[in-house]
Amino acid sequence: MVKIEECQNKSEEELVKLSLADSDWFLCIVQKYEEKLARYIRRISGLTETDIEDVLQEVFIKVYQNLNGFDLDLKFSSWIYRICHNTVISHFRHSQARPQLIMGEDGEKLINNMPDEHDLEKHVENKLTAAEINKILSKLEVKYREVLVLKYLEDKDYREISDILKKPMGTIGTLLNRAKKKFKETAAELAINFQ
Amino acid sequence: MKDISDKILQKIKEKRIKPRPKWQFMAERVLLWSSAILVTIIGSMAVSALIHRVATQDWDIHQYLGRGRLQHILLSLPYLWIGLVCLFIVLAYYNVRETKSGYKYKAYWIVIGSIIVSLFLGTVLYSAKVGKGIDSLLSGKLPPFLQTKQEEIWENPDKGLLGGEVIAREGEVLAVKDFTGEVWAIDIQAVEIPLSLEIKAGDKVKLVGKKTDEHNFQAYAIRFWGQGPFGEFKGFAPHYPKIKGWMIERKPF
Numbered sequence: 001m002v003k004i005e006e007c008q009n010k011s012e013e014e015l016v017k018l019s020l021a022d023s024d025w026f027l028c029i030v031q032k033y034e035e036k037l038a039r040y041i042r043r044i045s046g047l048t049e050t051d052i053e054d055v056l057q058e059v060f061i062k063v064y065q066n067l068n069g070f071d072l073d074l075k076f077s078s079w080i081y082r083i084c085h086n087t088v089i090s091h092f093r094h095s096q097a098r099p100q101l102i103m104g105e106d107g108e109k110l111i112n113n114m115p116d117e118h119d120l121e122k123h124v125e126n127k128l129t130a131a132e133i134n135k136i137l138s139k140l141e142v143k144y145r146e147v148l149v150l151k152y153l154e155d156k157d158y159r160e161i162s163d164i165l166k167k168p169m170g171t172i173g174t175l176l177n178r179a180k181k182k183f184k185e186t187a188a189e190l191a192i193n194f195q
Numbered sequence: 196m197k198d199i200s201d202k203i204l205q206k207i208k209e210k211r212i213k214p215r216p217k218w219q220f221m222a223e224r225v226l227l228w229s230s231a232i233l234v235t236i237i238g239s240m241a242v243s244a245l246i247h248r249v250a251t252q253d254w255d256i257h258q259y260l261g262r263g264r265l266q267h268i269l270l271s272l273p274y275l276w277i278g279l280v281c282l283f284i285v286l287a288y289y290n291v292r293e294t295k296s297g298y299k300y301k302a303y304w305i306v307i308g309s310i311i312v313s314l315f316l317g318t319v320l321y322s323a324k325v326g327k328g329i330d331s332l333l334s335g336k337l338p339p340f341l342q343t344k345q346e347e348i349w350e351n352p353d354k355g356l357l358g359g360e361v362i363a364r365e366g367e368v369l370a371v372k373d374f375t376g377e378v379w380a381i382d383i384q385a386v387e388i389p390l391s392l393e394i395k396a397g398d399k400v401k402l403v404g405k406k407t408d409e410h411n412f413q414a415y416a417i418r419f420w421g422q423g424p425f426g427e428f429k430g431f432a433p434h435y436p437k438i439k440g441w442m443i444e445r446k447p448f
Contacts, residue, residue, distance in 0.1 A: 020214055023207050030200040053199060060203045061212060069220040071295060166298035 007031065012076035020067050030060050037084050043149045044142065045088055055091055059084045078163035085146065085164055092142070132192050139186045144179035151176055231290040235312060238283030242317025243326030245280055248273035251423040253348065259355050259403065260348065284309045327421070346374045352406040358420065361398045369394065371402070383414045
């Protein structure tokens with residue numbers, strides 16, 4: 001069995017190679033990403049913890065099965081997030097479910113991280129409650145929500161978001177602007193003070 | 196969530212899940228690129244047939260058919276080839292999108308790129324007469340509603356349009372068998388035929404002129420079959436620029 005300490009001085013590319021040779025090494029990849037991906041799934045889907053665990057297992061099994069297809073031109077994190085994103089979308093398609101809320105303090109982080117081009121700092125001063133933010137986000141389409149989550153909660157840059165969502169970088173910029181606009185409009189529709 | 200690492204590893208071992216072998220990913224990539232190349236080649240062949248059709252279509256005879264210019268253009272466009280070219284551009288787009296880096300490009304750039312490549316290759320194939328070959332190969336085998344028969348247009352001697360095969364020539368009179376099998380005596384005195392060009396038995400021709408009686412036709416202009424105003428023989432009418440591509444009459448008609 002591989003020990004945690006052994007994982008730490010290995011690069012992700014090395015871990016991929018080692019996992020292909022011996023599945024025990026895959027534990028390092030799982031441990032490195034399980035929390036991040038669980039949080040990501042929770043943020044874009046609002047699934048229950050049991051469902052998140054199921055989806056997460058499915059993600060890691062897919063990652064393991066496709067290790068030989070890992071594209072070295074990508075960052076490993078972008079590749080694994082891409083698989084995770086596709087699995088969540090596919091889960092929604094199969095279950096016909098609509099993604100739900102972004103929970104608690106994540107909503108506040110989102111607001112705090114948004115640039116102030118629309119005077120968003122003012123809104124932060126307004127102290128929108130997490131509940132209000134959740135309410136707004138729950139009304140947004142998945143495509144807007146996921147881009148907001150990746151940019152402002154997962155702190156991914158445009159290149160990474162482009163690689164994860166498999167969309168051109170220009171489209172990501174447009175999508176992000178629309179998402180922010182939609183966020184603002186939805187706030188207005190819900191009569192949440194967002195000036 | 197705590198034991199998920201162990202659960203996953205246990206599942207991998209229990210179900211004997213293995214990573215897909217490298218060759219499968221390679222094969223997928225090869226398949227994708229092969230289909231992209233195939234789509235590009237077939238698309239370029241369709242473009243070459245489209246160019247051939249545009250180049251050989253008689254865009255300049257609308258007045259004889261009693262049509263307006265736009266109406267004639269709309270009725271003469273090779274819709275089958277235009278449709279096929281569009282279809283192959285769409286297929287090329289989806290193929291490129293599926294490649295490793297395809298998602299990095301905006302849809303319109305992929306479409307513009309596909310059009311440029313198809314136009315370039317299509318022009319090369321047209322120059323090699325591939326377009327002509329494909330068009331004639333397919334035109335006889337398509338369902339009737341997809342065929343645009345040029346022959347029908349040239350079966351209108353009353354309107355001044357006659358087409359057929361030269362079966363004999365005597366001085367300035369041609370014996371032409373039209374597409375219904377009727378033989379006509381064609382007076383070509385009024386046509387200024389370049390010295391470098393010889394009209395002989397076996398040539399298929401299109402004639403613009405006037406029916407003088409049941410079997411006689413006065414030609415004012417002649418074009419070889421398979422040529423149009425943008426065809427290989429353009430520029431024969433320096434004194435009559437309105438009707439390019441025709442061997443032109445000495446007197447205006």
